[in-house]
Amino acid sequence: MKGKRLLGIALAISSLSLLLVAAATAGPTAKRGGTIVLDMTTDVDYIDPQLSYYGETWKLEATTACKLMNWPDKEGAAGAVATPEVASGLPLVSKDGKTYTFTIKPGFKFSNGKAVTAQSFVDAVNRFANPKMQSTGVAFLDIIKGAQAAVDGKAGSVSGVKARGNKLTIQLTKASPDLLARLAMPFYQAIDPTLARQIDANGINQYASCGPYYFASRTPGRSITLKRNPNYKGGRTANADTIQVNIGNSVDVEFQNVEKGTSDYASGGIPATEWKNIVAKYGLNKKDGRVQVRPQLDVRYVAMNHSRPLFKDNPQLAKAVNWAVDRQAFSAQGGYLYGKRTGQILPPGMLGYKPAGIYPLKVTANTIKQARKLAEGNLRGGKAVLWSSNAGTAPLQAQLIQYNLKQIGIDAEIKLLPRAQQFTNAGNPQTASFDMTVERWGADYADPYDFMNILLDGKQVTQPQHNNYAYFNVAKYNKEMTAASLLTGPKRGVAYAALDGNMMRTNPPWAPLVNSNDRIFLSSRVGCVTINEISGTGPLLNVLCLK
Amino acid sequence: MLNYIIRRLLWAVVLFIGVTLITYVLFFLLPADPARLAAGKSATAEDVARVSHQLGLDRPVHEQYVLFLKRLVVDHSLGRSYANRRSVNEMVGEAIPVTAALVIGGAILWMLIALPIGILSALKPRSLIDRGAMIFILIGISAPVVWIGLLLQYFVGFKWGLTPNAGYCDVIDPPVGASCGGPADWAYHMILPWLTFAILFAASYARMIRANVMDTLGEDYVRTARAKGAPENVVIRRHVLRNALLPVVTMLGLDIGVALGGAIFTEAIFNLPGLGRLALNSVLNLDLPTMQGVIVFATLTIILLNLVVDLIYAWIDPRIRLA
Numbered sequence: 001m002k003g004k005r006l007l008g009i010a011l012a013i014s015s016l017s018l019l020l021v022a023a024a025t026a027g028p029t030a031k032r033g034g035t036i037v038l039d040m041t042t043d044v045d046y047i048d049p050q051l052s053y054y055g056e057t058w059k060l061e062a063t064t065a066c067k068l069m070n071w072p073d074k075e076g077a078a079g080a081v082a083t084p085e086v087a088s089g090l091p092l093v094s095k096d097g098k099t100y101t102f103t104i105k106p107g108f109k110f111s112n113g114k115a116v117t118a119q120s121f122v123d124a125v126n127r128f129a130n131p132k133m134q135s136t137g138v139a140f141l142d143i144i145k146g147a148q149a150a151v152d153g154k155a156g157s158v159s160g161v162k163a164r165g166n167k168l169t170i171q172l173t174k175a176s177p178d179l180l181a182r183l184a185m186p187f188y189q190a191i192d193p194t195l196a197r198q199i200d201a202n203g204i205n206q207y208a209s210c211g212p213y214y215f216a217s218r219t220p221g222r223s224i225t226l227k228r229n230p231n232y233k234g235g236r237t238a239n240a241d242t243i244q245v246n247i248g249n250s251v252d253v254e255f256q257n258v259e260k261g262t263s264d265y266a267s268g269g270i271p272a273t274e275w276k277n278i279v280a281k282y283g284l285n286k287k288d289g290r291v292q293v294r295p296q297l298d299v300r301y302v303a304m305n306h307s308r309p310l311f312k313d314n315p316q317l318a319k320a321v322n323w324a325v326d327r328q329a330f331s332a333q334g335g336y337l338y339g340k341r342t343g344q345i346l347p348p349g350m351l352g353y354k355p356a357g358i359y360p361l362k363v364t365a366n367t368i369k370q371a372r373k374l375a376e377g378n379l380r381g382g383k384a385v386l387w388s389s390n391a392g393t394a395p396l397q398a399q400l401i402q403y404n405l406k407q408i409g410i411d412a413e414i415k416l417l418p419r420a421q422q423f424t425n426a427g428n429p430q431t432a433s434f435d436m437t438v439e440r441w442g443a444d445y446a447d448p449y450d451f452m453n454i455l456l457d458g459k460q461v462t463q464p465q466h467n468n469y470a471y472f473n474v475a476k477y478n479k480e481m482t483a484a485s486l487l488t489g490p491k492r493g494v495a496y497a498a499l500d501g502n503m504m505r506t507n508p509p510w511a512p513l514v515n516s517n518d519r520i521f522l523s524s525r526v527g528c529v530t531i532n533e534i535s536g537t538g539p540l541l542n543v544l545c546l547k
Numbered sequence: 548m549l550n551y552i553i554r555r556l557l558w559a560v561v562l563f564i565g566v567t568l569i570t571y572v573l574f575f576l577l578p579a580d581p582a583r584l585a586a587g588k589s590a591t592a593e594d595v596a597r598v599s600h601q602l603g604l605d606r607p608v609h610e611q612y613v614l615f616l617k618r619l620v621v622d623h624s625l626g627r628s629y630a631n632r633r634s635v636n637e638m639v640g641e642a643i644p645v646t647a648a649l650v651i652g653g654a655i656l657w658m659l660i661a662l663p664i665g666i667l668s669a670l671k672p673r674s675l676i677d678r679g680a681m682i683f684i685l686i687g688i689s690a691p692v693v694w695i696g697l698l699l700q701y702f703v704g705f706k707w708g709l710t711p712n713a714g715y716c717d718v719i720d721p722p723v724g725a726s727c728g729g730p731a732d733w734a735y736h737m738i739l740p741w742l743t744f745a746i747l748f749a750a751s752y753a754r755m756i757r758a759n760v761m762d763t764l765g766e767d768y769v770r771t772a773r774a775k776g777a778p779e780n781v782v783i784r785r786h787v788l789r790n791a792l793l794p795v796v797t798m799l800g801l802d803i804g805v806a807l808g809g810a811i812f813t814e815a816i817f818n819l820p821g822l823g824r825l826a827l828n829s830v831l832n833l834d835l836p837t838m839q840g841v842i843v844f845a846t847l848t849i850i851l852l853n854l855v856v857d858l859i860y861a862w863i864d865p866r867i868r869l870a
Contacts, residue, residue, distance in 0.1 A: 248824065
């Protein structure tokens with residue numbers, strides 16, 4: 001009897017020990033509920049779905065919106081394909097590629113209980129195109145039939161978008177294979193009838209939405225509160241009850257708050273010098289770890305102005321600059337894990353990206369020798385004006401480029417400008433008095449059109465405002481870009497890859513420098529870290545959970 | 548007196564027009580296009596032209612300025628922000644109490660620091676207290692506000708955790724989801740901003756009070772009071788301080804007026820949603836209506852406070868009216 005009792009006690013102790021060991025070694029488990037807090041350095045523009053056009057807002061709208069097509073809440077390749085969300089499957093496409101028919105899946109509801117229908121998407125497009133809304137994103141409507149007439153106030157609605165029962169038809173002005181990626185932009189999310197009637201260019205700060213969360217409140221300049229959508233049955237995760245956004249803290253304070261645990265995510269970033277320390281302290285890219293780094297769809301580059309004497313019909317000098325720029329030193333100014341050096345237009349991860357290895361990613365005596373050889377006889381006086389932003393590390397990066405240019409015989413005068421002035425003036429032929437300007441472009445949606453055609457199509461350069469800061473206008477490439485934009489599937493990728501390689505090899509419009517990383521610092525309170533850079537920067541907020 | 552008041556009021560109007568006009572002209576001299584900024588990065592030329600028309604930026608500068616004055620005087624409206632289209636009246640209205648809390652709280656604190664230091668230093672010149680005070684004054688005047696603020700934030704707020712490192716809490720009616728609210732939270736969050744804001748002024752005021760008290764101590768009427776056998780505390784309180792602090796009060800009024808225009812550095816460091824931060828953001832966003840809104844408020848405050856000071860002086864000293 002005594003032996004049995006002892007055995008019982010021993011078994012109980014062993015079981016308890018095993019439980020304790022198991023509890024101690026188990027990974028963090030998702031806790032549904034609680035409040036996730038994040039810090040943003042600057043306020044968002046709007047939270048109104050048809051007006052907001054800031055990356056930070058889109059990060060929030062990724063949790064509040066339901067769309068026809070969306071990026072799955074998954075990492076890597078699994079999250080990189082626009083997948084039907086409210087659409088029951090891929091659309092039926094007409095033979096000429098101009099008409100898309102979607103069937104709407106039942107069961108999606110707005111946070112106010114109303115059902116999501118095909119009309120919810122028609123309402124979104126009409127509200128987006130309504131001239132009284134004064135939406136600045138209307139350029140993304142350009143391929144939809146009747147959109148321009150609505151934007152110009154000549155039609156009350158967009159004739160190319162129609163709902164009939166659970167069917168939604170979208171007619172295009174031309175075959176546009178990037179439509180599905182465009183539909184994943186927040187502008188096109190379903191809106192409920194109440195919001196559809198609220199036509200206000202000042203934006204609406206509280207509205208019902210059909211994603212896992214909805215905007216419960218916004219105090220401009222101060223805070224935004226997101227709550228879980230009680231009617232959501234769409235299958236996406238919604239771990240925290242509330243997502244609280246605090247606005248206006250400097251990157252120093254954001255770092256301090258996340259380190260202390262009073263905030264969970266430094267959405268505005270942390271000081272450049274801290275990245276190395278926190279990686280050493282907490283490790284990098286551990287499962288649910290505090291420091292996560294992912295490449296994002298962007299490129300930092302020096303645009304060479306092909307409309308000015310220095311680079312006009314002077315591909316040898318443009319190549320020389322590409323051989324001379326020290327991409328390693330440029331990247332180092334942004335701090336640890338700032339980005340990956342590049343010599344190409346398209347970023348890795350983008351359809352059509354193919355490593356070409358045309359230019360050196362590390363400067364050596366030999367690369368400088370090669371750069372000088374290319375520059376020889378093509379310097380045209382050797383004077384240049386180099387524009388750069390006056391903020392953060394940009395002035396130091398401009399000085400580095402100035403030094404690199406000096407090595408090949410170009411005496412560059414740096415002109416530092418507030419960022420807003422820099423790109424508005426660079427895109428205006430009347431004020432673009434630069435030979436080179438240091439720029440950055442981040443993808444609006446994951447398609448090479450948003451890089452190649454938007455940034456380098458020469459048809460833009462005579463317009464009063466454009467994004468072709470290189471003033472690159474080569475008939476052959478203009479034609480090839482237009483042709484590539486009409487292709488679908490792998491052919492599209494092959495065409496854009498060829499464009500990228502050929503342009504950079506024969507007549508480089510830019511000296512691409514770095515594809516910068518999305519560097520994420522999280523508090524010790526949170527787990528369930530999933531990152532999908534195609535859907536937006538930072539961790540997916542609806543998936544993020546408290547440990 | 549009436550003539551004097553009318554003259555001063557007219558001069559205030561001229562000053563107001565001058566300041567707002569200069570702001571307008573400077574803004575349009577900037578080689579930048581707010582419409583391009585507002586139109587978004589993928590905007591076409593047509594989009595930019597449309598936004599420019601919507602914002603009224605396609606009109607001549609003088610027309611825009613007249614429209615601004617008309618809107619201000621007739622509709623009492625400062626317009627809408629280019630950046631987020633919010634009413635500027637609303638934005639300025641929300642920011643004023645925050646800046647006022649910072650400035651008034653800071654002023655109380657700097658007077659609480661400056662008065663005893665200045666008086667004690669003057670009463671005991673070249674003593675240990677005086678020398679210590681001089682060191683404080685030297686540091687306070689020399690150290691940039693940004694540096695003081697960042698140090699306090701890092702050590703007191705972050706490392707030692709004695710106070711919050713940044714942020715603002717509303718005294719009443721905090722926004723939904725706010726992690727704090729009420730008078731206690733409000734004051735707790737304001738400790739570091741008040742301290743940062745007060746140090747610079749406390750140092751210069753301590754120096755001014757010390758000099759004034761020392762000057763007054765040498766006056767004949769102080770010697771007379773002492774000769775008549777008045778106790779030292781009465782001499783100091785009634786005869787010295789009353790006279791020595793008169794210019795300090797005047798300075799205080801003017802400094803508060805200027806500071807109300809926007810304590811940019813302190814608000815930026817501690818993330819206080821006041822006029823300073825509003826002004827800073829509006830400059831970065833090329834947001835003329837908001838920038839102009841803050842300038843209108845600051846100009847009016849300074850003009851009004853100057854006017855009040857001038858009128859009080861004229862009332863006290865009739866020679867000023869004659870001049």
